[in-house]
Amino acid sequence: xxxxxxxxxxxxxxxxxxxxxxxxxxxxxxxxxxxxxxxxxxxxxxxxxxxxxxxxxxxxxxxxxxxxxxxxxxxxxxxxxxxxxxxxxxxxxxxxxxxxxxxxxxxxxxxxxxxxxxxxxxxxxxxxxxxxxxxxxx
Numbered sequence: 001x002x003x004x005x006x007x008x009x010x011x012x013x014x015x016x017x018x019x020x021x022x023x024x025x026x027x028x029x030x031x032x033x034x035x036x037x038x039x040x041x042x043x044x045x046x047x048x049x050x051x052x053x054x055x056x057x058x059x060x061x062x063x064x065x066x067x068x069x070x071x072x073x074x075x076x077x078x079x080x081x082x083x084x085x086x087x088x089x090x091x092x093x094x095x096x097x098x099x100x101x102x103x104x105x106x107x108x109x110x111x112x113x114x115x116x117x118x119x120x121x122x123x124x125x126x127x128x129x130x131x132x133x134x135x136x137x138x
Contacts, residue, residue, distance in 0.1 A: 039090070
């Protein structure tokens with residue numbers, strides 16, 4: 001049995017379906033996985049798209065908020081990674097379990113709790129975060 005999908009987990013999801021119908025293989029950071037609630041997650045990308053590479057939270061005063069993680073750090077991402085907080089993903093836990101059973105989604109690793117908490121706190125500061133999203137956090 002694989003690692004548990006919980007706060008701070010980094011999930012690989014092959015064929016992740018976006019709201020607009022697009023499909024792509026993605027890494028997601030789990031920000032909240034409370035019982036009887038949707039999972040709240042943030043998409044990641046290793047494509048800079050002109051964004052700065054200074055580590056940490058980029059959300060309190062910027063549209064398109066994100067958290068930058070330098071690649072190669074212990075217990076983190078292999079590549080420089082931008083955790084896109086401006087487009088949170090709500091995931092039905094039943095759908096996640098189905099994808100996990102089909103080996104299309106799985107926990108790759110768990111972030112250090114202090115690092116995961118920093119991402120979650122950055123998400124809380126984001127102007128793109130709704131009260132509903134906040135209610136899904138742990």
